[in-house]
Amino acid sequence: MSDAAALLRACALPPLEARILLMHVLGWRRTELITRDRETLPQDAVARFEALAARRSNGEPIAQLIGKREFFGLEFEVTPDVLIPRPETELLVELTLEAIADASNPRVLDLGTGTGAIAISIAHARPDARVWAVDRSRAALDVARGNASRLLKSGNVTFVESDWTANIDPSLRFEAIVSNPPYIASGDPHLEQGDLRFEPRGALTDDADGLSAIRTIVDNAPRLLAHDGALWIEHGYDQAESVRALLTARGFSDVHSMRDLAGIERCSGGRFAA
Known part of the structure; x- marks a missing residue:
């Protein structure tokens, strides 16, 4: 079983990218990565994160992986x-x-x-x-x-x-x-x-x-x-x-x-x- 802190430590991606992907998978805000970092994560969430991380390592853009990008203060699909x-x-x-x-x-x-x-x-x-x-x-x-x-x-x-x-x-x-x-x-x-x-x-x-x-x-x-x-x-x-x-x-x-x-x-x- 993995918690958020362990998963992020083990990820080869740059820390910011890894955090963005994990927040997307878990539906957490940035503060929750700090306050809930020792919480055991569901295995399906871990698997989804690892799959996204692998795709990012292959070059796929973060925006396409999470399906959104902020622009001029608005969030676009x-x-x-x-x-x-x-x-x-x-x-x-x-x-x-x-x-x-x-x-x-x-x-x-x-x-x-x-x-x-x-x-x-x-x-x-x-x-x-x-x-x-x-x-x-x-x-x-x-x-x-x-x-x-x-x-x-x-x-x-x-x-x-x-x-x-x-x-x-x-x-x-x-x-x-x-x-x-x-x-x-x-x-x-x-x-x-x-x-x-x-x-x-x-x-x-x-x-x-x-x-x-x-x-x-x-x-x-x-x-x-x-x-x-x-x-x-x-x-x-x-x-x-x-x-x-x-x-x-x-x-x-x-x-x-x-x-x-x-x-x-x-x-x-x-x-x-x-």
Whole structure:
């Protein structure tokens, strides 16, 4: 028989990861791992923990193993059908909220929504906003809809199955368009390393130079932006200059990049005078 303390000591995973998995299996809070650490655990719980630990040792992401990830203060369901929300993407939400700060009942378009993390976080922070969340993956949209139904009191997010803007009503105009598109270049060795091996490839790479999706978004966004509407795009650590060039060439003004907490130019954007 095992108790929590013994099980954690014997686990080869980093201590934080082991604690997360054990809390998930037992349904315990962090404090319970301290106050109940000598309690004998049911054998089925021990077996489930050891199975999850083995899968983690094989590289499966923690978020997929426990089925959730915190983002912008909200807890999102995660499945293998969607990209796992990253802390650096919270910058994209902050920039969009800043862009619509002075707008009444703003409309926001989130392209490539995945879990819905960006769209739902914006809708949660601005209940008066109308947010359209777009993804070409029906499975991803199912996950996003489930997250919206759990996390939002109002139904202010509209989900659209579309390849970028193809199925968006062309008469709509948005105060802000935001996207975290696939921007890893084909052949990048990171695609075969770590958590990325278990995430949907189409959400990570364009199977080209890493900029093809961004080119499509920059090219089409002006047709859907309200006057002086903002476009913000997340991109790779070495793509800021290229993305700024695309925005400038398409006629955007106030084009600039913003750094994440690691000091990396993570998001670039600008405004368009329609």
